Amino acid sequence: MTSGHPVxxxxxxxxxxxxxxxxxxKKFTHEAMRGRSTWSVGDRELMAAYVSKxxxxxxxxGAHTATAAGAYQDEERVxxxxxxxxxxxxxxxxxxxxxxxxxxxxxxxxxADDIRAVLSAGVSHQQVEDALAVNFxxxxxxxxxxxxxxxxxxxxxxxxxxxxxxxxxYR
Numbered sequence: 497m498t499s500g501h502p503v504x505x506x507x508x509x510x511x512x513x514x515x516x517x518x519x520x521x522k523k524f525t526h527e528a529m530r531g532r533s534t535w536s537v538g539d540r541e542l543m544a545a546y547v548s549k550x551x552x553x554x555x556x557x558g559a560h561t562a563t564a565a566g567a568y569q570d571e572e573r574v575x576x577x578x579x580x581x582x583x584x585x586x587x588x589x590x591x592x593x594x595x596x597x598x599x600x601x602x603x604x605x606x607x608a609d610d611i612r613a614v615l616s617a618g619v620s621h622q623q624v625e626d627a628l629a630v631n632f633x634x635x636x637x638x639x640x641x642x643x644x645x646x647x648x649x650x651x652x653x654x655x656x657x658x659x660x661x662x663x664x665x666y667r
Contacts (some may be wrong), residue, residue, distance in 0.1 A: 504649060504657055506559065509640060517563035525637070526666035528629040535626055537662070539590055542577055546594045546616040549578050550601040551638040555646035560634075562651075562658035592617035593624070597631045 510518035512561035529540050550555030565571040576582040592614045600606050
């Protein structure tokens with residue numbers, strides 16, 4: 497109401513039967529995205545945007561691209577990572593993690609070698625766990641967004657949502 501933009505469908509779904517889905521999803525997603533982690537907020541938002549891109553979810557791509565860009569204060573970095581992961585100006589551990597999340601999202605499985613590749617890129621075991629929590633949260637959200645055909649917001653709507661998420665998180 498205060499942003500002047502319509503309430504996104506993602507917010508509406510958390511209000512519907514909060515005792516069954518909404519309260520639990522908000523708590524888990526907030527912990528995955530804003531809880532203690534050595535991944536920055538921008539890194540985790542980029543993970544959410546990347547998982548959303550692999551899942552072909554226009555609403556979630558728009559929402560988390562805007563939020564990652566706001567967190568990093570760098571729209572070009574986010575756009576580059578989503579356009580071509582291999583040449584994007586991001587550090588190797590994040591690149592390896594995004595690649596792992598992309599494989600898990602598209603194929604539904606990982607091997608021990610997939611995890612070893614991420615660890616050998618300098619990512620810690622805890623960072624792998626944190627990234628998998630982001631992946632779980634957004635594979636769930638993306639499926640709901642696609643199943644219910646969430647309306648794609650205007651760029652202004654995505655930016656307003658990003659400001660909210662960066663200020664308040666997923667509560």
